[in-house]
Amino acid sequence: MPVARLLWQVAGQMLGSPACGCWIATPPLRFLGTSPRQIRADANFHSALFSETDQPRVLITGGLGQLGVGLANLLRKRFGKDKVILSDIRKPPDHIFHSRPFIYSDILDYKNLREIVVNNRITWLFHYSALLSAVGEANVSLARTVNITGLHNILDVAAEHNLRLFVPSTIGAFGPTSPRNPTPDLCVQRPRMIYGVSKVHAELMGEYYHYRYGLDFRCLRYPGFISADSQPGGGTTDYAVQIFHDALKNGKFECNLKPSTRLPMMYIDDCLRATLEVMEAPAESLSMRTYNINAMSFTPEDLAQEVLKHVPEFQITNNVDSVRQAIADSWPMNFDDSNARKDWGWKHDFDLPELVTMVLNFHGSDTRVAQAN
Ligand SMILES: NC(=O)c1ccc[n+]([C@@H]2O[C@H](COP(=O)([O-])OP(=O)(O)OC[C@H]3O[C@@H](n4cnc5c(N)ncnc54)[C@H](O)[C@@H]3O)[C@@H](O)[C@H]2O)c1
């Protein structure tokens, strides 16, 4: 009998029935093939040696984007600095490099991923690498490779090494035939952009691995995020970040969406807290593995009105980008996140007025610091 199959049978006897109530009956075929992924059974022996009460040892992929550094800061406060590794394929700025640990990790390189997970005894993986909606539509082939092939690598490494895996999805996982106001967790999902298609794929594959192989997959459908100290990576909701920079620098802003375009949005601190909370939630409290989360819903016009309260000379004009507008017009206007609120107690802290005050205060104090130096 081939060694891999023998190992698999022994591991199957040791594992028994996982928490989800489904049997890990047979390994995915690729683990028994000639690919580097054939070590699943023996990897499970190793993970069984670690204490369940250990603090998680975390890897964040795509960590130099809008969300990753903030997540690393939050997790480091919670679990300790050395327990959280930030990774990306880009060169980190000085302050991130020196705050360590930072390493190079390309999610398209499976061996590189496995080496990092093994060498650092990773137990939790936050998979943030992606091409966002507008950038993805401009480069479909790369978006398909990073968002779909890259995800397969992540799922396999997580399944082989028994990791708890967080993969963000998005409002972009819905399309023009979905109910848009509000959009529930379970409804028609027929997005027409590669970004959305790849995210529906991620949701379904993650859930499949959960039910089929017992992978502890957790996924939140994020709305658009507003952050003060990090730049977005080419999405449709980016206007809601750029508006603050331009309002303070020039007193005016040219918006690439129509004034009445309503989208679900959230302040970054709420996003990062939700992400940690769903990862810490007891498995039995999760009636689903993919949840909508939301905080507020506004249009460029609503946001401009709120900015005007702080910057009275502020002016907004429109120069609509047809690709971004088409994407936004197919997305939810309002997100129903009642299941997240019911199951694991999700509650947002920031509504529109608090969000605008927070971001403007951040930039205001930044400017004063810059002037003083
Ligand atoms: N920012 C938002 O408003 C928002 C909303 C919904 C969902 N999300 C999701 O959250 C996650 C993080 O979003 P973000 O805004 O930080 O994205 P971002 O575009 O700012 O950053 C993505 C990062 O992925 C990295 N990356 C690209 N190819 C890679 C590869 N081959 N290997 C490793 N890294 C690679 C990039 O260098 C970049 O730093 C994404 O999955 C995104 O879809 C974000």
Ligand SMILES: C[C@@H](O)[C@H](N)C(=O)O
């Ligand atoms: C909403 C989201 O996934 C991202 N901010 C984008 O616009 O592409």
